Amino acid sequence: MDDANATLMPMWRANLALLTREVGSATRLARMMTFSASYMKLIVSGQRDFSAEFVRGVEAVTGLPEGWMDVKHDSADVPDETREAIASETPRARFRGTAHPVRKAPVLRVEPIFGQGAKREEVTAAPEAHRRLAGTRKIRDLAAQDVRKLERYLSVPPVEPAVLRSRIEDVINYADPDERVRADLEGRLEQIEKHREMLLRHVSRLYALLSRLGDD
CATH class of the missing domain: 1.10.260 (434 Repressor (Amino-terminal Domain))
Structure with missing residues (x-):
């Protein structure tokens, strides 16, 4: 009660x-x-x-x-x-509840020992710190899952870079563009492959850093 x-x-x-x-x-x-x-x-x-x-x-x-x-x-x-x-025993409403009183929730009381008031503050702060840490880990894990998905996508793209290069080279051979256009196409292929590898390294590093947050 x-x-x-x-x-x-x-x-x-x-x-x-x-x-x-x-x-x-x-x-x-x-x-x-x-x-x-x-x-x-x-x-x-x-x-x-x-x-x-x-x-x-x-x-x-x-x-x-x-x-x-x-x-x-x-x-x-x-x-x-x-x-x-x-x-007349004529109820004005129907009662579907209970008469049993609800027990009062127990309250943990922490008193300082030998005047050590700081310990009381530490006990009060501990549950809050624990909740904050748990919340941090939860949102960290969600973010890490998304980073891992991106890493898998980059590792296994829907079109293999080698296949893409082969098809574009076929287009170049059939279309026989001038040297400027040919160089531009080949250069962009190289940049895509180069930046894909670089992006994959950054994503892997990001995942590793995220995974350590909240575990210190």
Whole structure:
């Protein structure tokens, strides 16, 4: 149970007792909430805690406005339609929740020993540093995968450079262009092959550098 629910619990119990003070009201309310009468009586008698979900369910089923249970009331404050709903066992809504209170999440408290406040800060910072490192590795791995794909593409291109050169040389031989055009075509073939090898080396080096990030 969280702190807010614990604070409101006495008020909820008092208002629940107010709603069920008439003989048989607890049993009728139990059936309206689809609980057993014995369990509802344990709740009303204070032998069982209950959740905020249950409180909101009581309000909905009996026609009370939301939040009514959070404020102190006396008998005169109970609306006539709510009294009638309980007396006639006619729910104004259907409750499908639970009465069981939610356990409060455990909180790890770290206190300094012998005045060593710095250690407390280190403990607080450690989870954040771990999350940051994990995030770095995740995006690094995604980037490295893309670099590896590019490396494979360059290593095994859709058209082999030798095949490309052979076909372009065939075109040159058949077209018999002038020397300037021939030199331009052959020069560009050489540049493509040269820069492909250079690009492949850069990509491989990039992958190696990326793979080490986040592992220091």
